[in-house]
Amino acid sequence: MQVMYDSLLSDKVRNIPPSGIRKYFDLMENMDNVISLSVGEPDFKTPWHIRDAGIYSLEKGFTKYTSNAGLSDLRREISVYLERRFNLSYDWQKEVLVTVGGSEAIDIAIRVLLNPGEEVIIPQPSFVCYAPLVSLAGGEPVIVETKVENMFRITAEELRNAITPKTKLLILPYPNNPTGAIMERTHLEEIAEVLAGTGITVLSDEIYAELTYGTKHVSIANIEGMKERSIVINGFSKSYSMTGWRMGYAVGPEPIIKQMTKIHQYAIMCAPTTSQYAAIEALRNGDCDIERMQNEYNQRRRLITDGFRRLGLDCFEAKGAFYVFPSIRSTGLTSDEFCERLLLSQKVAAIPGNAFGDSGEGFIRCCYAASVEDIVEALRRIEKFLADL
Amino acid sequence: MTSLLKLLERNCRVSNAQLATMLGLSEEEVDEKIKELEKNNTVLGYRAIVDWEQVKEEVVTALIEVKVTPQRDLGFERVAERIYQYEEVESLYLMSGGFDLSVTITGKSMKEVALFVATKLAPIEGVSGTATHFVLKKYKDHGVMFNIEEEQQERAYLL
Numbered sequence: 001m002q003v004m005y006d007s008l009l010s011d012k013v014r015n016i017p018p019s020g021i022r023k024y025f026d027l028m029e030n031m032d033n034v035i036s037l038s039v040g041e042p043d044f045k046t047p048w049h050i051r052d053a054g055i056y057s058l059e060k061g062f063t064k065y066t067s068n069a070g071l072s073d074l075r076r077e078i079s080v081y082l083e084r085r086f087n088l089s090y091d092w093q094k095e096v097l098v099t100v101g102g103s104e105a106i107d108i109a110i111r112v113l114l115n116p117g118e119e120v121i122i123p124q125p126s127f128v129c130y131a132p133l134v135s136l137a138g139g140e141p142v143i144v145e146t147k148v149e150n151m152f153r154i155t156a157e158e159l160r161n162a163i164t165p166k167t168k169l170l171i172l173p174y175p176n177n178p179t180g181a182i183m184e185r186t187h188l189e190e191i192a193e194v195l196a197g198t199g200i201t202v203l204s205d206e207i208y209a210e211l212t213y214g215t216k217h218v219s220i221a222n223i224e225g226m227k228e229r230s231i232v233i234n235g236f237s238k239s240y241s242m243t244g245w246r247m248g249y250a251v252g253p254e255p256i257i258k259q260m261t262k263i264h265q266y267a268i269m270c271a272p273t274t275s276q277y278a279a280i281e282a283l284r285n286g287d288c289d290i291e292r293m294q295n296e297y298n299q300r301r302r303l304i305t306d307g308f309r310r311l312g313l314d315c316f317e318a319k320g321a322f323y324v325f326p327s328i329r330s331t332g333l334t335s336d337e338f339c340e341r342l343l344l345s346q347k348v349a350a351i352p353g354n355a356f357g358d359s360g361e362g363f364i365r366c367c368y369a370a371s372v373e374d375i376v377e378a379l380r381r382i383e384k385f386l387a388d389l
Numbered sequence: 390m391t392s393l394l395k396l397l398e399r400n401c402r403v404s405n406a407q408l409a410t411m412l413g414l415s416e417e418e419v420d421e422k423i424k425e426l427e428k429n430n431t432v433l434g435y436r437a438i439v440d441w442e443q444v445k446e447e448v449v450t451a452l453i454e455v456k457v458t459p460q461r462d463l464g465f466e467r468v469a470e471r472i473y474q475y476e477e478v479e480s481l482y483l484m485s486g487g488f489d490l491s492v493t494i495t496g497k498s499m500k501e502v503a504l505f506v507a508t509k510l511a512p513i514e515g516v517s518g519t520a521t522h523f524v525l526k527k528y529k530d531h532g533v534m535f536n537i538e539e540e541q542q543e544r545a546y547l548l
Contacts, residue, residue: 244541295392299392299396299411299412300411302410302411302412302413303407303410303411306410307410372400372403372407372411376407
């Protein structure tokens with residue numbers, strides 16, 4: 001008997017569109033000598049002392065579940081780290097939850113806050129998970145299209161216009177993937193002013209907090225009156241090059257973290273034990289690794305930004321994360337056409353900007369967490385591609 | 390200055406224009422700085438890191454511990470001078486610990502290196518003893534790993 005799986009599956013799930021970039025990865029798999037500026041992942045290996053701490057924990061036989069919220073030593077170190085690096089103070093016992101990557105933290109934060117039909121404001125272009133997770137939680141994504149002329153920041157006016165009586169949550173994805181935009185203190189203060197007197201909570205995805213160039217990251221929780229109504233997401237993937245370890249965390253008001261811990265306990269139990277031990281080492285002795293990688297990314301950022309500008313493409317100066325977001329409008333191609341033709345003819349993989357929201361159309365995302373040699377060669381190939389158009 | 394030196398140390402073949410972009414300086418500034426570093430002997434030379442294993446030619450490297458009786462007024466300087474003038478000597482360091490000078494020598498064969506130690510190094514006045522250690526395999530040199538590491542195969546389709 002034929003099973004009609006469509007009728008078995010949840011409508012909510014079926015209605016989530018599949019990833020628009022899969023075709024690039026499929027194409028790439030059958031090609032040799034591709035230079036990829038597509039993957040949003042550091043090209044550094046996890047520093048050895050951190051890997052070693054993970055291995056040592058295995059040697060000692062630390063292979064059991066940890067407490068649900070994460071090892072107390074780890075939560076303590078997270079709290080010390082946030083104070084040291086960002087001037088944020090959180091009680092490790094009540095306000096810190098260790099999660100499986102920042103992604104899990106985003107998911108459960110959205111789930112603990114939303115009732116059916118409530119609205120979530122999502123600035124785009126941004127990381128692709130927010131809208132689907134909001135939909136799964138029964139909420140309504142409300143997209144704010146940020147603009148290159150505002151350096152891809154969400155402005156107070158755009159925010160004000162998006163707020164309705166049903167607005168429950170604002171997602172603040174800065175430093176931003178894919179644009180490299182950041183929000184500085186003054187911009188955050190303007191946002192805080194709009195939010196004052198509303199019941200809107202902020203979910204601030206600060207996974208790239210350690211990767212800012214020329215200016216230090218400021219968290220929304222640093223702004224007066226905002227810590228009480230903000231959940232801050234951070235993690236180890238980007239700052240310590242630990243993507244595969246799947247380690248993130250959320251910090252925020254105790255009543256929210258408590259509910260998040262409840263979902264986390266049922267869905268995940270606890271973050272991987274080995275990764276937690278490695279993470280403790282990262283926080284205790286990894287500041288110099290952050291400095292080193294940040295410095296290298298900065299050099300590559302200058303190289304690639306300058307490279308695109310030399311090729312005649314507008315490229316706004318990214319101040320955070322490890323992406324540049326050059327405009328390809330002058331070529332007359334759509335982002336999708338540009339990326340597909342670039343990949344097929346010159347074997348350089350970039351991601352079309354519209355994969356991150358409609359407002360990304362006309363741009364491409366290039367990740368510069370690639371070797372200097374690859375960046376130079378990619379620029380050379382893109383030059384050839386543009387000349388052949 | 391330090392970041393420029395670090396970049397050069399890693400890859401000295403990068404053009405000055407590229408170095409300038411990476412450091413947020415003008416090309417003229419980089420040209421000038423490099424000239425200055427060369428002139429004041431901060432940058433003494435530029436060289437490739439070669440894995441001679443990849444070439445058919447055999448190269449033998451040895452680390453030699455040398456014990457020295459220091460000389461009045463001159464300490465180790467004079468003995469050191471007499472050692473580092475030899476072309477075969479690749480590096481020479483004054484060390485703390487159980488011996489005094491550490492000499493790195495390359496030659497075509499173990500015999501050639503051994504002969505050098507026996508006929509040139511050991512007889513130098515002031516050298517009271519040597520111990521020769523042959524390098525069997527280089528894993529890492531000048532911060533570069535010699536075996537090409539395997540890349541992780543399966544990766545997420547992620548943005």
